[in-house]
Amino acid sequence: MSTTDPISTQNHGAIPSLDRLLREPVLAQLLSRTGRQLVLEEARAELDQLRGNLRQGATADASLDGLCRRIEARVGAVLQMSLQPVFNLTGTILHTNLGRAPLAEEAIEAMSAVARGATNLEFDLAKGKRGDRDDHVEDWLCRLTGAEAATVVNNNAAAVLLMLNTLANRREVPVSRGELIEIGGAFRMPEIMRRAGCRLVEVGTTNRTHLRDFSEAMTPRTGTLMKVHTSNYVVQGFTAEVPDTDLAALAHDHGLPYIVDLGSGALIDMEALGLPHETTVRETLGQGADLVSFSGDKLLGGPQAGLIAGRAELIARLKKNPLKRALRVDKMTMAALAATLRLYADPDTLKTKLPTLRLLTRPLADIQAVAERLRPILQERLGEGLEVEIAPCTGQIGSGSLPVESLHSIGLTISPLPRGKRGAGGKLKRLASAFRALPAPVLGRITGDALHFDLRCLEDETAWRAQLSELRGE
Numbered sequence: 001m002s003t004t005d006p007i008s009t010q011n012h013g014a015i016p017s018l019d020r021l022l023r024e025p026v027l028a029q030l031l032s033r034t035g036r037q038l039v040l041e042e043a044r045a046e047l048d049q050l051r052g053n054l055r056q057g058a059t060a061d062a063s064l065d066g067l068c069r070r071i072e073a074r075v076g077a078v079l080q081m082s083l084q085p086v087f088n089l090t091g092t093i094l095h096t097n098l099g100r101a102p103l104a105e106e107a108i109e110a111m112s113a114v115a116r117g118a119t120n121l122e123f124d125l126a127k128g129k130r131g132d133r134d135d136h137v138e139d140w141l142c143r144l145t146g147a148e149a150a151t152v153v154n155n156n157a158a159a160v161l162l163m164l165n166t167l168a169n170r171r172e173v174p175v176s177r178g179e180l181i182e183i184g185g186a187f188r189m190p191e192i193m194r195r196a197g198c199r200l201v202e203v204g205t206t207n208r209t210h211l212r213d214f215s216e217a218m219t220p221r222t223g224t225l226m227k228v229h230t231s232n233y234v235v236q237g238f239t240a241e242v243p244d245t246d247l248a249a250l251a252h253d254h255g256l257p258y259i260v261d262l263g264s265g266a267l268i269d270m271e272a273l274g275l276p277h278e279t280t281v282r283e284t285l286g287q288g289a290d291l292v293s294f295s296g297d298k299l300l301g302g303p304q305a306g307l308i309a310g311r312a313e314l315i316a317r318l319k320k321n322p323l324k325r326a327l328r329v330d331k332m333t334m335a336a337l338a339a340t341l342r343l344y345a346d347p348d349t350l351k352t353k354l355p356t357l358r359l360l361t362r363p364l365a366d367i368q369a370v371a372e373r374l375r376p377i378l379q380e381r382l383g384e385g386l387e388v389e390i391a392p393c394t395g396q397i398g399s400g401s402l403p404v405e406s407l408h409s410i411g412l413t414i415s416p417l418p419r420g421k422r423g424a425g426g427k428l429k430r431l432a433s434a435f436r437a438l439p440a441p442v443l444g445r446i447t448g449d450a451l452h453f454d455l456r457c458l459e460d461e462t463a464w465r466a467q468l469s470e471l472r473g474e
């Protein structure tokens with residue numbers, strides 16, 4: 001086709017044919033590395049583009065060398081992985097856009113162990129018959145929360161959907177107006193409820209909801225009572241919310257279950273680690289909740305998953321809902337979750353083995369030492385015109401955990417010199433973009449007239465330093 005193209009043969013006989021191109025050593029090598037089809041497709045696309053340019057009278061480089069280079073670049077771009085590791089120096093530890101909890105080594109090993117081949121995911125080895133994939137984590141979830149039973153789905157949004165659809169399809173669910181939350185990324189409680197087939201009955205007001213608001217909303221059509229942990233904001237000042245115990249009692253008086261979307265789902269006492277208090281799953285169940293749902297990749301520190309713990313009879317109903325099949329997790333998630341939960345067996349080593357807790361409890365002196373080691377190196381690399389300083393900063397846990405609590409940390413700030421000069425904003429944006437273009441992109445935060453790197457989450461200093469020489473165009 002390319003050799004008989006009238007334009008290339010009549011007007012631009014210089015355009016090499018596809019066959020001619022593929023005989024070039026560069027492309028022949030590329031072909032043996034990446035396979036014939038991809039190189040062929042990109043070579044054709046490059047030739048098409050060249051012809052198009054020439055047809056429009058534009059000047060274009062039709063040399064063999066130039067074409068080979070461009071085809072190689074095209075193939076490289078197609079094969080480049082889009083999803084890749086980055087350095088999260090934003091100060092938000094559990095950053096949803098950056099994939100939330102970093103996994104423990106034990107979880108990573110467990111995942112790769114099952115990834116390669118067949119596993120007993122749904123096979124009971126002792127009995128020699130079909131098993132349930134939840135079996136791999138259920139006992140541990142019960143042990144850590146005090147629940148009778150537990151199940152796992154793809155994320156906490158799925159967990160909420162499954163609970164509501166199972167317990168209150170075509171029925172009413174009263175929820176406090178102060179809890180009709182939106183979590184980033186289109187999780188809006190009223191919409192989830194509608195999709196679950198429930199009719200939301202708003203009770204109380206934004207800042208105050210009382211038990212009587214709920215009791216007045218009870219009808220024969222009520223399906224369940226639900227509390228939603230207001231994870232990513234707080235209602236402060238003149239406020240009132242109904243305690244779990246009262247809501248549980250009201251639900252039980254009407255023969256209905258009481259369910260709680262806890263969101264973050266701490267499994268241990270965070271205060272014992274020097275962190276702000278966060279209601280645990282065990283506490284919530286102890287206050288009368290029949291089901292509690294929470295995320296696997298928030299404070300728990302595991303893979304993305306939605307966990308539901310609570311009464312055995314209700315968990316059994318969830319498992320029978322066809323939606324459970326649609327929302328189930330794969331063997332890798334199960335492996336990572338099972339390995340993560342086992343780390344909780346030893347609270348003394350948990351803090352060092354589980355990256356989420358290790359980062360959240362990282363001593364300031366440690367972070368300061370990182371800053372002192374890296375400041376001169378970064379300053380040297382950036383040269384005059386930019387000043388690198390060590391400065392205290394505040395980060396946050398993220399993912400809706402303890403939204404108003406800030407984590408004191410230490411960071412590096414990079415400011416263009418002289419300070420206050422016009423055009424500094426553009427310079428900072430270009431600098432931030434240069435850091436994002438590194439082989440392992442470095443993500444910080446621009447505030448005021450500086451680029452900030454919170455060093456709390458920087459553990460692999462060597463890798464971070466090693467790529468600084470590749471920083472371009474700052």
Ligand SMILES: *Cc1c(COP(=O)(O)O)cnc(C)c1O
Nearest residue numbers: 155156157229231263264295400
């Ligand atoms: C985070 C959160 C969710 C959503 O959980 P995902 O695991 O992100 O799906 C739902 N409800 C609450 C209260 C949350 O904090």
